Amino acid sequence: MSAKVEDKLFLNRFNVDDESHLRLIDPDVCMKKCDDQPCLYICPANVYKMEKDRVSVNYEGCLECGSCRVGCPHFNIDWRFPRGGYGVRHKFG
Amino acid sequence: MEEKFDAAIVGAGPAGISAACILADRGVKVIVLERGEYPGSKNMFGGVLYGRCLGRIIPDYAQKNCPIERNIVESRISYLSEQGSISFAYRDHAFFEELQNNAFTVGRAKFDRWFADQARAKGALVVCSTVVTDLLRDEAGRVIGVKTDRADGDLRAKVVLLADGVNSPLAARSGFRPEVRPGKVALAVKELIALPEEVIDERFGVSAGNGVTNEILGNVTAGMNGVAFIYTNRRSVSIGIGANLSDFARQRVRPYEMIERLKLHPAISPLIKDGKPTEYIAHWLPEGGFETVPKLFGDGFLIAGDSAMLFNALHREGSNLAMASGRLAAATILDAMEKGDFSSRTLQAYGARLEESFVLKDLKKYRRFPSFLETHKELFTTLPDGVSAALRTILTVDETPKKTSQRAAWQAMRSRTAPLRLLHLIWDAWRSIR
Numbered sequence: 001m002s003a004k005v006e007d008k009l010f011l012n013r014f015n016v017d018d019e020s021h022l023r024l025i026d027p028d029v030c031m032k033k034c035d036d037q038p039c040l041y042i043c044p045a046n047v048y049k050m051e052k053d054r055v056s057v058n059y060e061g062c063l064e065c066g067s068c069r070v071g072c073p074h075f076n077i078d079w080r081f082p083r084g085g086y087g088v089r090h091k092f093g
Numbered sequence: 094m095e096e097k098f099d100a101a102i103v104g105a106g107p108a109g110i111s112a113a114c115i116l117a118d119r120g121v122k123v124i125v126l127e128r129g130e131y132p133g134s135k136n137m138f139g140g141v142l143y144g145r146c147l148g149r150i151i152p153d154y155a156q157k158n159c160p161i162e163r164n165i166v167e168s169r170i171s172y173l174s175e176q177g178s179i180s181f182a183y184r185d186h187a188f189f190e191e192l193q194n195n196a197f198t199v200g201r202a203k204f205d206r207w208f209a210d211q212a213r214a215k216g217a218l219v220v221c222s223t224v225v226t227d228l229l230r231d232e233a234g235r236v237i238g239v240k241t242d243r244a245d246g247d248l249r250a251k252v253v254l255l256a257d258g259v260n261s262p263l264a265a266r267s268g269f270r271p272e273v274r275p276g277k278v279a280l281a282v283k284e285l286i287a288l289p290e291e292v293i294d295e296r297f298g299v300s301a302g303n304g305v306t307n308e309i310l311g312n313v314t315a316g317m318n319g320v321a322f323i324y325t326n327r328r329s330v331s332i333g334i335g336a337n338l339s340d341f342a343r344q345r346v347r348p349y350e351m352i353e354r355l356k357l358h359p360a361i362s363p364l365i366k367d368g369k370p371t372e373y374i375a376h377w378l379p380e381g382g383f384e385t386v387p388k389l390f391g392d393g394f395l396i397a398g399d400s401a402m403l404f405n406a407l408h409r410e411g412s413n414l415a416m417a418s419g420r421l422a423a424a425t426i427l428d429a430m431e432k433g434d435f436s437s438r439t440l441q442a443y444g445a446r447l448e449e450s451f452v453l454k455d456l457k458k459y460r461r462f463p464s465f466l467e468t469h470k471e472l473f474t475t476l477p478d479g480v481s482a483a484l485r486t487i488l489t490v491d492e493t494p495k496k497t498s499q500r501a502a503w504q505a506m507r508s509r510t511a512p513l514r515l516l517h518l519i520w521d522a523w524r525s526i527r
Contacts, residue, residue, distance in 0.1 A: 005349040008284070008373035015130065038342035044282045044349055044375035063375040064135060066260035067280050070273050071342050079262060084242055085130045085222030092285045092329070092372050093133050093201025 005046045009061040017086040020059040022047065022068070023078040030055045030076060039068045039077070063088055098124045098218075100426055101239050101250035103225045103263070105132035107142075107412045108398025109256035110208045110219075111150045111419030112426070117215035119427055124248065125209070125217060126241060128224040128257075133205030136258070137283060137376040138412055140324040140331045141165065141306060142204065144194035146413035149420055151211050155194065160207050162198040162326035163304025164188070167297075171360065173311035174481035178360035189303065198304060198324050198331070200285075228253065228267045228394070235436070236393030252393055252435045254422050256415070259379045259399040269396060270387040275342060276467075277381030277402075279319060281335025282348045284356075286368035290328050296364055297325055308409065309334075311477035313355050315346050318466045318473060321355050322409075323364060330365060332356065335378060337467070348375065378411070379404040383460040389447065390440040395422045405455050407462050407526065414452050421446040458526075465525035469518055471510050476518075479509035 024030060030037065031054065039048040045061045048068065064087055069079035081087070100116055102109040105127035116123045129135040140162070147154050155161070167184035188195060209219045229238035229247060238249035257263060265272035297305040304325035313321050319336025334352050341348065355361055379385065379402040386402050389395065397403070398415030405414060425443040429435050447453045466472070482505035486498055493501075510518075 005347075008349055008370070011370055011372050012374070036342070038345075041345045041347055042280065042338065042341045044280065046347070046349070064260070065280060065375040065377055066262075066273070067275075067338055067341075067375075067377070069262070070278075071275050071338060081128050081224045081262065084128050084224045087135070088374070089130055089134045090137065090202045090372065090374055092326075093137050093203075093205070093374070 005044075009045055013089045013091060014060060015086050015089055016060045017082050020057060021080045021082045021087070022057050022059045022062060024055065024057060025076045025078050027054055029074050034074055034076070036073060038071050038073065042067050042071050098122050098248065098250040099430060100124075100252050100254060101126065101248055102254045102256055103239065104255070104257035104398075104400070105129075105209050105219055105221070106136055106205060106256060106258060106398060106415065107208070108400070108415035108419035108422075109254065110205070110212050111416045112254050112256065112397065112423040113212040113217040113219070114150050114215055115420060115423035116426060117212055117217035120216075121426070121430060123217045124250070125212065125219045126223045126225050126239065126248075127209075127219065127221045130222055131202075131206050132209035132219065132221065133201040133203065136201040136205055137374050138201060139283070139322050139333060139409065140198040140200070140326065141196050141409065141412070142199050143196055143410070143413040146416040150416060151208075157211065158207070160199060160203040161194065161302075162200065163299070163302055164193055165196040165198065165306050166299065166303045167305045169305060169307040171307060171309045171311075172477060172480070173309060173313050173358060173360060174477035175312065176359060177481035177485065178358075179480065179484065196306070198306075198326050200326065225257065225263055227263065228269075234392065236391065252395070252426055252429060252440070254419075254426070255394060255396045255400050256398045256419060257400050259377045259402070261400055264400065269391070269394065270400065270402075273377070275338040277379070277385050278338050279335040279378040279380045280338045280341055280348060280375065281333055281378055282352050282373065282375045283331055283333030284352060284370050285326075285329050285331055285372040286365045287329045287371045288365070288368045293325050293328070293330060299325070302327070309355070309361070310472070312473055313351075313358060314473050315344060315351060315354075316470060316474045317341065317344055317346065318470065323361065329371065330368065332361075332365060337380070338377070349373075378406070380406045380463060382406065382463040383453075383456040384463075386453075386456065390425075390437055390443050392436045392440075395425065395440055395443050397422045403452055403456065405459065407459050408455070410455075417450060417452050418447060421450060421452075461525040465521050469521060471514060471518065475509040479506045482506070482509070
């Protein structure tokens with residue numbers, strides 16, 4: 001059984017766009033003002049990861065649920081749908 | 094796109110396609126805009142669809158090769174503790190015959206595509222790979238079309254039906270529905286586990302295209318207000334788990350770890366043993382109930398399905414509410430076409446139609462249910478283990494006199510959940526669903 005989220009995402013089909021549909025509006029807010037950083041936990045695809053000095057956004061595996069957008073206590077995530085036809089493509093759904 | 098349409102529908106899910114079918118059938122010039130590469134490519138639900146609601150749109154759906162996975166003949170509810178499982182199952186011969194396809198499982202990638210093809214056959218235009226980014230309005234604020242992410246992206250229509258699902262950045266941007274608050278949605282993840290058809294038949298005690306649904310409650314959601322499920326498809330089972338999004342943030346539980354724990358539970362793992370995971374997806378469920386339903390219409394627009402937060406959490410019904418609301422929206426649009434008036438004065442009939450139907454009647458009946466779950470976390474924390482410990486004590490045969498073991502069972506129960514709290518639970522549960 002696949003225990004790691006990377007293994008799970010590997011099962012899916014994605015049509016990855018060159019440009020991210022997710023953007024941290026002010027990266028400083030994440031590091032200086034956000035104590036809880038719920039994006040690091042609630043994202044089912046682990047899109048947000050804590051790096052040495054910043055939060056990275058690995059939009060390629062985004063499952064497009066929207067949880068980070070409304071879960072961010074500082075509304076610091078500019079969240080759009082991927083361009084038409086891009087992003088996750090459900091095989092079964 | 095220069096062409097002007099009578100109706101533009103945002104989203105090729107059950108709500109949007111239901112409306113498109115009815116409108117196209119009556120000769121209305123209708124376009125459906127879908128952001129995915131094909132209808133269903135972005136859509137997810139647990140897996141159960143309801144024949145009666147689909148039959149109102151496509152009466153001969155079974156003959157038209159609707160991609161049904163399994164006809165549901167048995168519904169189970171399981172309440173899991175750390176090691177134990179209490180189950181209730183109901184199977185009825187009626188579901189094999191006269192009530193066949195009362196409920197059946199489908200995969201959305203196949204079903205939504207099939208459903209959209211039915212709308213196309215009736216004359217609706219379904220355009221994929223197109224994101225609706227905003228609404229077009231006139232000076233008076235009336236909705237007169239949509240903006241899309243295509244180069245020639247503006248599209249005019251006499252009326253717009255918003256059926257773009259629960260996660261709608263368009264909703265917040267255009268103001269037709271306030272942005273979702275984390276406490277009012279559940280985040281669910283679902284895995285598809287491939288298994289041979291005969292293995293599924295054997296494990297669930299079914300055959301010949303029949304299947305079982307199993308709702309799962311208890312401490313599998315790690316103390317969060319949530320629910321899990323296993324549904325049988327033809328050659329796979331869908332296993333999923335979801336919980337209130339605020340609870341996820343508060344408890345710092347990772348969704349993909351939670352579904353792994355569920356898969357390892359002693360009552361669940363035998364059902365999926367040796368299965369091969371083939372997909373992992375996530376989606377919200379609009380679990381806020383009646384209180385979160387927005388204004389359902391305005392000048393030039395209507396809202397249906399998950400976009401309108403029409404979801405019955407207690408009865409696991411969503412796709413049928415989407416189809417019914419899409420159908421009632423279409424009926425209202427037909428009236429508006431006849432009158433030539435698309436203002437809220439005419440479109441308000443949609444609200445009345447929903448009020449008279451099971452859609453809003455059910456949501457009103459269960460309006461207290463979401464807060465019941467929020468305020469009774471013991472359902473997901475101490476109660477499962479209490480009940481389990483009590484039953485274990487009663488079922489352990491070891492020469493202890495029954496009076497002693499029954500007292501011990503009650504003690505096991507009350508040490509985890511106080512008797513007064515139990516009384517409260519029963520009283521509030523009854524009040525929330527009566």
